[in-house]
Amino acid sequence: MMSRLAHWLIDLSRRNKAIILISTDVFFVVIALWAAFSLRWGELYIPKGDEWYLFAVAPVIAIPIFAKLGLYRTIIRYIEISALWTIIQATTLYALVFAFILYESGIQVIPRTVSPLNWLLIMMLVGSSRFFAHWWLGETYFRLGGNRRTTESTKKNVVIYGAGSAGVQLASALAYGRDFRSVAFIDDDKSLHKRKVNGLRIYPLSSLGYLIERYQVSDVLLAMPSAKRARISELIRLLEPYAIHVMSMPGLSDIAQGRVTVDALQEVDIADLLGRPPVAPDQALLKSTITDKVVMVTGAGGSIGSELCRQIIQLQPLVLILFEVSEFALYAIEKELHHLLTKASKSIEIITILGSVTNAQRIEKVCKAFKVQTIYHAAAYKHVPMVEKNPGEAIWNNIFGTLYAAQAAINAEVELFVLISTDKAVRPTNTMGATKRFAELILQALSLKAEYQAIRDAKETAIPEAIVKTRFTMVRFGNVLGSSGSVVPLFREQIARGGPVTVTDARIIRYFMTIPEASQLVIQAGALAKGGDVFVLDMGAPIRILDLAKRMIHLSGLEIKDEDYPSGDIEISFTGLRPGEKLYEELLIGNNVSETSHPRIMRAEEQIIPWAELGKMLNILEQATKDDDFERAREIFKLAVCGFVPQCKIEDLLSKQPGDTINNITN
Numbered sequence: 001m002m003s004r005l006a007h008w009l010i011d012l013s014r015r016n017k018a019i020i021l022i023s024t025d026v027f028f029v030v031i032a033l034w035a036a037f038s039l040r041w042g043e044l045y046i047p048k049g050d051e052w053y054l055f056a057v058a059p060v061i062a063i064p065i066f067a068k069l070g071l072y073r074t075i076i077r078y079i080e081i082s083a084l085w086t087i088i089q090a091t092t093l094y095a096l097v098f099a100f101i102l103y104e105s106g107i108q109v110i111p112r113t114v115s116p117l118n119w120l121l122i123m124m125l126v127g128s129s130r131f132f133a134h135w136w137l138g139e140t141y142f143r144l145g146g147n148r149r150t151t152e153s154t155k156k157n158v159v160i161y162g163a164g165s166a167g168v169q170l171a172s173a174l175a176y177g178r179d180f181r182s183v184a185f186i187d188d189d190k191s192l193h194k195r196k197v198n199g200l201r202i203y204p205l206s207s208l209g210y211l212i213e214r215y216q217v218s219d220v221l222l223a224m225p226s227a228k229r230a231r232i233s234e235l236i237r238l239l240e241p242y243a244i245h246v247m248s249m250p251g252l253s254d255i256a257q258g259r260v261t262v263d264a265l266q267e268v269d270i271a272d273l274l275g276r277p278p279v280a281p282d283q284a285l286l287k288s289t290i291t292d293k294v295v296m297v298t299g300a301g302g303s304i305g306s307e308l309c310r311q312i313i314q315l316q317p318l319v320l321i322l323f324e325v326s327e328f329a330l331y332a333i334e335k336e337l338h339h340l341l342t343k344a345s346k347s348i349e350i351i352t353i354l355g356s357v358t359n360a361q362r363i364e365k366v367c368k369a370f371k372v373q374t375i376y377h378a379a380a381y382k383h384v385p386m387v388e389k390n391p392g393e394a395i396w397n398n399i400f401g402t403l404y405a406a407q408a409a410i411n412a413e414v415e416l417f418v419l420i421s422t423d424k425a426v427r428p429t430n431t432m433g434a435t436k437r438f439a440e441l442i443l444q445a446l447s448l449k450a451e452y453q454a455i456r457d458a459k460e461t462a463i464p465e466a467i468v469k470t471r472f473t474m475v476r477f478g479n480v481l482g483s484s485g486s487v488v489p490l491f492r493e494q495i496a497r498g499g500p501v502t503v504t505d506a507r508i509i510r511y512f513m514t515i516p517e518a519s520q521l522v523i524q525a526g527a528l529a530k531g532g533d534v535f536v537l538d539m540g541a542p543i544r545i546l547d548l549a550k551r552m553i554h555l556s557g558l559e560i561k562d563e564d565y566p567s568g569d570i571e572i573s574f575t576g577l578r579p580g581e582k583l584y585e586e587l588l589i590g591n592n593v594s595e596t597s598h599p600r601i602m603r604a605e606e607q608i609i610p611w612a613e614l615g616k617m618l619n620i621l622e623q624a625t626k627d628d629d630f631e632r633a634r635e636i637f638k639l640a641v642c643g644f645v646p647q648c649k650i651e652d653l654l655s656k657q658p659g660d661t662i663n664n665i666t667n
Contacts, residue, residue, distance in 0.1 A: 025066060026059040028125040029094075033058050036117035057101060062094045062122070069093070071126075087127045095119030155181040158219040159211055161235065163187040163202045167223035170249060171198050183215040208242055222248040236555065246555045282598060285524040287315055289374045289416050296321035296372045298357055298405060299379030301329025304420055306336075307519040308376050313337055315523075319349045321370055323363070325356045325379070357401030360408065367412035376522065377405050378420040380436065387432040388651040395625045395633065398435035403442050403618065409470045410446070418526040419443055419474035421534075426476075427643030434637040434644050440534065441640060442618075443472040445611040447532030473529035475522045476604075477513060477537040487545060491552050499561070499570035501549045504577050509542040525601045532608070538600040546572070577647070607642055614640070628654060 033055060037045035047055065069090040099115035156179060160167045163185040171182045185202040187193070192202045203211060211217050220239060224232065225248075232248070239246055289295075290312055297312070299305040300322035306329075312320055320337075324330040334352050341348055351370065355362045357379045366372070380398050381387050387394040402419060409417045421440055424433035487510075494501045518537065525535040553560055553570045561568030596603055609617075617636050624632040630650045637644050 021071070022063055022067075024129065025063060025071075025126060028129065029058045029062045029122060030055050032121035032125055033118055035121050036114045039117055040111050040113050054102065058098055061097050061101070065094045065097070066090050066126075084127060087130065088123060091119060091123040091126055095122065155179060156218040157181050157183045157215045158221050159184050159186055159208065159215075159217050160200075160221050160223050161186045162223035163189070163192055163197055164223070166225050166249060168197055170221065170223045171200060180219065180221075183217065184211050186211075186220075205238060208239075208244075212242065212244065217244065219245045219247055222246065225249045236551075240551060240554045243554045243559050281520045282524055285527040285598065286311075286520070288527045290315040290317050290523065292316065292318050293373040293415075294319045294321070294370055295374045295376070296323055296366070296370075297376045297378060298323045298363075299377075299420075300324045301326050301333045302378055303515060304519060304522075305376070305378035306333045307515045308378060308522065309333055309337055310340065311516070311519045311523060312376075313341060313346070313348055313350075316346070317348060319351060319370060321351045321353060321366065321372065323353045323355060323357070323366065323379070325354070327354060330354055356397075357405050358396050360404035363405055364408035364411055367408045367414060372409075372412060372414050374416045374418075374526070375405065375409055375414055376418050376420065376526070377402060379405075380420070380439075382422065382432060384424070384430050384432050387435070388430060388648065389653070391431045391630050391633065391650070391652050392625050392628060392654075394431055394435050395621065398432070399438045399442070399618075400622065402439035406443060406446055406470075406472065409472075413469045415469065415471065416526055416529060417443070417470050417472045418522065418529070419472070420522060421474045421476040423476060423478040427645075428641060429645055429647035431637075431646075434641050437641045437644075438621075438637065440474045440476075441609055441614060443474055444532045444534070444606075444608045445614045446470075447472045448608055449611040471529050471531045473526060473531070473533040473535065475525045475535045475537065477518055477521070478510060487548070488552075491549055495553060495556050495558065495570060500573040501553065501570055502573050502575050503546050503549055504575050506546050506574060508545045508577075510545060512543055513537065521598075521600060524598055525596075528596050528598070528601065528603075534604040534606055535596075536602045536604050538602065609640060628652070 034045060037047075069086055071086065071090055095115060095118055098118065102115060103112075158174070158180045160171055160182055164187075167185060167187075171185075174180045174182050182200055185197060185200050186205055186208060187202050188205070190204070193204055195202050208217075208220070220242075222232065222235065224235075227235075236246065295312055295317045297305050297308050297320070300309055301324040305324070309320065309322065322330060322333060322337075324333070330352050334350060337350055341350075353362075353366050355366070357363055357377075367375075379401060381390075381394045406417060408414075419439060422433065422436050424430065425437035425440060426433070428434045428437060491501055521537050525533075525537070528535070549572055550560060553572075556570075558570050559565060559568035561571040617640055621633055621636045624630070624636065630652055634646060634650070
């Protein structure tokens with residue numbers, strides 16, 4: 001009966017709900033006044049003579065005051081404790097106004113204590129009625145999950161890790177959601193253990209196994225948005241043995257800026273698994289090559305390119321030019337950047353250029369037309385197996401695309417040119433790594449050529465300024481989390497499908513860094529450039545891919561299926577190294593490395609091939625690529641790229657005989 005009544009009340013229109021509230025308050029005002037007289041006289045009070053008009057006047061005074069102070073605009077089932085102050089204000093104002101009328105009425109027999117009693121009673125009745133309705137209707141709405149389609153049985157039982165203000169807010173928010181039911185808190189503070197918050201008991205971490213068994217807990221929600229990454233990483237390691245799905249609240253900055261709400265739960269950031277504490281960026285380095293300058297990003301729609309664009313607009317460039325070969329990627333990043341600028345109330349000119357870096361004339365026209373001052377060259381083919389199947393396109397894009405962009409920078413007198421390189425350029429075993437190292441060699445040779453030009457001009461003309469103005473530099477780092485081709489989104493997808501999770505080799509390790517951190521370090525490294533520098537980013541300790549896969553499975557609340565546990569949920573299968581893939585990646589070719597002013601940026605001194613020699617190699621490489629002669633191209637790589645040892649045969653199908661190509665495809 002009560003449940004049906006609650007459902008009926010919830011479904012009423014706002015107008016009808018307000019009428020019921022007003023009618024209830026009229027009743028409470030009359031009852032409170034009658035009870036005040038009864039308590040004062042110590043017996044059931046019966047009004048006499050003129051006293052009856054006081055019971056008619058009281059609601060006329062109270063209801064307008066209550067309405068003015070917003071008591072009828074509140075949604076009762078969402079009412080918070082802060083509403084109690086509004087109720088106190090409204091009832092106090094009513095009590096004062098009514099007391100004034102009461103003692104100005106001329107009725108001599110009314111004791112003075114009636115007024116404070118009337119105030120206390122009306123405050124108790126109005127306040128308690130609303131919080132009772134909040135509990136009763138809220139419980140009904142909670143069971144409905146906010147609508148008729150959701151039932152209590154469909155919700156997942158969850159434990160909230162962190163009984164601080166963030167955890168309490170999260171529990172309150174989840175109470176009205178449709179997906180989760182909070183059953184307990186876990187907190188490290190021993191003084192809080194066995195206490196209750198919002199009706200939920202606080203337990204130590206050691207009780208998690210008991211909670212999982214008793215309540216069939218499916219998820220642990222980390223409510224520690226201000227915790228440092230090292231602390232979150234430590235917690236995740238402690239939770240791993242339970243094979244329970246771990247989710248987290250967004251960061252405080254995201255909540256404060258209105259990008260997300262407290263209950264916008266998200267998967268555990270894989271960066272938290274690394275436990276790598278961030279280093280605050282040097283603002284002077286960030287701004288020196290961007291603020292009030294014309295900046296261009298090639299490959300602006302890619303993983304690194306797009307994040308560079310996001311970072312760059314925070315630094316107030318004069319103009320940001322997006323150069324991208326993919327129409328959709330260019331459209332997507334332009335739309336996103338305009339949205340970010342609108343939210344931040346910033347005005348920066350964004351220019352979108354559709355084009356390929358292999359089109360030398362177009363990229364030079366862009367540099368000259370917009371007087372570009374800084375270029376971040378992120379355009380490249382980076383997927384190792386895909387490049388092995390299409391080596392010609394990788395050579396055109398990664399090597400000659402870099403050459404054309406660098407030549408355009410020189411001709412347009414661009415101040416700084418930063419190449420986004422990779423750890424796979426160090427002693428490469430694949431075509432992708434070889435092409436990226438060759439691109440590095442081009443910039444090093446151009447920088448060396450500029451030095452010779454400066455010396456020659458100084459001797460012959462005594463005008464030191466008559467030199468190549470562009471500073472070329474390259475920044476080398478490992479894998480970035482969440483990039484296109486990264487194992488992290490692949491593992492997530494495979495886990496969501498029920499497996500198997502595919503790992504190429506149990507021994508394979510990789511360096512990882514978040515895309516935002518990598519992008520910030522790229523910008524700062526560019527500011528440190530003198531010309532021809534090879535900067536290497538500190539990637540921290542390498543991660544074993546098999547361990548990463550296991551942790552992601554456990555943190556999804558699943559068990560690994562293997563010989564020891566055949567009833568597990570997700571199997572890990574080993575597929576073998578792919579064409580061109582290495583077990584271990586390196587960041588340095590030699591040992592000659594020095595520190596810079598930034599703790600995570602190092603400067604490497606490596607072998608340089610003079611431009612006169614490298615130019616001849618480029619001519620041979622260009623002709624070999626046109627002829628699809630990749631055996632010859634490999635010979636050039638072996639000659640130019642230190643430590644290049646191909647891990648596989650040439651995979652390009654078009655370079656083979658037509659009959660062989662068809663047989664290879666059909667087989």
